[in-house]
Amino acid sequence: MSNSHNYLPHVRLIWLAFVLVFWGIQGASAENLDAVADKVIESDPRNKGIEIAISESGSELHFCVNNIRSTHSPMDVFRAFLQSAVELKDQNYTAVNLCFRGEDQFILDGDEFRVLGEDYGTQNPAYTVRTFPEKLKDMSGQSAYPKRNGGLLYLLRVQMEDFRDMHSKWYLNELLAEIKADQDAQRPKNFAPDEEVF
Amino acid sequence: MQRYLMFFAALLLAMPAYSEEFPAPFGLTWKMSEKELRSHGFSDASNTGGLKIMQSFSAPKAWSKAEKYYAVTYEGELVKAIAVSKSFTDDVYGSEGKELYNQMKKILTKKYGTPTNSFEVVGNSLYDEPDEFYQCLDYSGCGSYLSIYEFNGGTIGIRLEGERRGQGYLHVGYESPYFSEAKAEISSANTESDTEAF
Numbered sequence: 001m002s003n004s005h006n007y008l009p010h011v012r013l014i015w016l017a018f019v020l021v022f023w024g025i026q027g028a029s030a031e032n033l034d035a036v037a038d039k040v041i042e043s044d045p046r047n048k049g050i051e052i053a054i055s056e057s058g059s060e061l062h063f064c065v066n067n068i069r070s071t072h073s074p075m076d077v078f079r080a081f082l083q084s085a086v087e088l089k090d091q092n093y094t095a096v097n098l099c100f101r102g103e104d105q106f107i108l109d110g111d112e113f114r115v116l117g118e119d120y121g122t123q124n125p126a127y128t129v130r131t132f133p134e135k136l137k138d139m140s141g142q143s144a145y146p147k148r149n150g151g152l153l154y155l156l157r158v159q160m161e162d163f164r165d166m167h168s169k170w171y172l173n174e175l176l177a178e179i180k181a182d183q184d185a186q187r188p189k190n191f192a193p194d195e196e197v198f
Numbered sequence: 199m200q201r202y203l204m205f206f207a208a209l210l211l212a213m214p215a216y217s218e219e220f221p222a223p224f225g226l227t228w229k230m231s232e233k234e235l236r237s238h239g240f241s242d243a244s245n246t247g248g249l250k251i252m253q254s255f256s257a258p259k260a261w262s263k264a265e266k267y268y269a270v271t272y273e274g275e276l277v278k279a280i281a282v283s284k285s286f287t288d289d290v291y292g293s294e295g296k297e298l299y300n301q302m303k304k305i306l307t308k309k310y311g312t313p314t315n316s317f318e319v320v321g322n323s324l325y326d327e328p329d330e331f332y333q334c335l336d337y338s339g340c341g342s343y344l345s346i347y348e349f350n351g352g353t354i355g356i357r358l359e360g361e362r363r364g365q366g367y368l369h370v371g372y373e374s375p376y377f378s379e380a381k382a383e384i385s386s387a388n389t390e391s392d393t394e395a396f
Binding site for chain 2: 198
C-alpha cells in the first residue's frame with residue numbers, strides 16, 4: 001500500500017508529461033499546417049490571393065478554399081492543392097476532405113493524395129487534372145463522378161466537364177452567388193426615363 | 199487696360215466650351231473628378247496608356263437596361279462614359295438585341311439627329327445562318343450592328359456585341375471632345391518619347 005502511495009506521484013507525473021507532449025504535438029501540427037498553407041501560397045506568384053486553410057481532424061486532412069480573386073481560374077486552385085499534396089505527401093492521412101470555408105464537399109482517399117504529391121512535377125499534369133474527379137467521393141461516400149471510358153477526344157471533353165463541375169460544386173457556385181449578391185446590392189432600385197439618361 | 203480686357207475676352211471666346219454643348223449621359227458631367235465619380239459608386243478598374251478606367255453598377259441617372267457603367271478619365275477628369283446592357287441570353291436570332299438597339303437608335307436620333315454612320319449587316323463570312331447572329335458579331339469581318347452620332351465635337355456610339363451563340367449585349371459609349379484632346383496629347387507624348395528613345 002505504501003509502495004503504491006510512493007508510486008502514485010510518479011504515475012501522475014508521467015501522465016502529466018504525456019498530456020503536455022500530446023498537446024504540444026497537436027499545437028505544433030496545426031501550426032505546421034498553417035505554415036504549409038502559407039508556403040504554398042507564397043512560393044508561387046500565381047497562387048497569390050488564393051485563400052486556403054489546411055487543418056486536421058484525427059487522421060483526416062481538410063483542404064479548404066476560403067476565397068479567390070476574379071483573376072484566378074480553377075487550375076490555379078488545383079495547382080495550390082497539388083502543391084499542398086507535395087508538402088504533405090509523407091503524412092499518412094486516411095482521407096482528404098475538399099472543403100469550402102469549413103464545409104466539406106468532396107472526399108479524396110488519403111493514398112490518392114499521397115500519390116498526387118509524389119507524382120507532381122513528373123506526371124503529365126493534363127492526366128492528373130482529367131482523372132482527378134473520378135477519384136472523389138461525395139459526402140455520402142458515393143463516387144462523385146463516374147470513371148469515364150471511350151476515345152481520347154471524348155475523354156478529354158467529358159473529363160474536363162467533370163473537372164469544371166467539381167470546382168463549381170466545391171467553391172465556385174458559392175463564391176459566384178456571393179459576388180452576384182454583392183453586385184445586386186450596389187445596383188440602383190429606381191431608374192431615370194431613357195430621354196434623361198441619354 | 200481696355201486692350202488687355204479685349205485680349206482676355208478674345209481668349210475666352212477662343213477656348214472650346216464643349217461641356218455645355220456635348221451631352222454627358224447617365225447624370226454624369228464632363229470633367230468631373232475621380233473623387234466625384236467615386237462618390238457615385240465608381241471604383242478603379244484599370245489604368246493604361248494615360249487613361250484610367252473606372253467602373254460602377256450604378257450611376258446618378260441609372261439606365262434600366264444597364265449591367266455596368268464605365269468612366270474613362272484623363273488626368274483625373276471624366277472624358278468618356280460607357281454603359282453596357284445586361285446580356286441577352288437564349289437569343290439565337292438576335293431579336294432582343296436588335297429590339298434594344300433600335301429602341302436606343304430611335305431615342306438618340308430624336309435627340310441628336312440622323313446617325314453619321316450606321317452599319318447593320320450580318321452574314322458576311324463564316325457565320326451566315328440567321329441563328330448565328332451573335333457569333334457573327336463576335337467574328338471579325340462577319341458583320342456589325344453599329345450607329346455613330348457625331349454631335350458638337352463629341353461622338354456617341356451604340357454597338358451590339360456578340361459573346362457566344364445566343365448571347366450578346368449592347369454597348370453605348372459617349373466620347374466627349376476632351377477625349378479626343380486626351381488621345382492627341384497621349385499620342386504626342388508617345389511620339390516625343392519614341393523620338394528620345396532613338
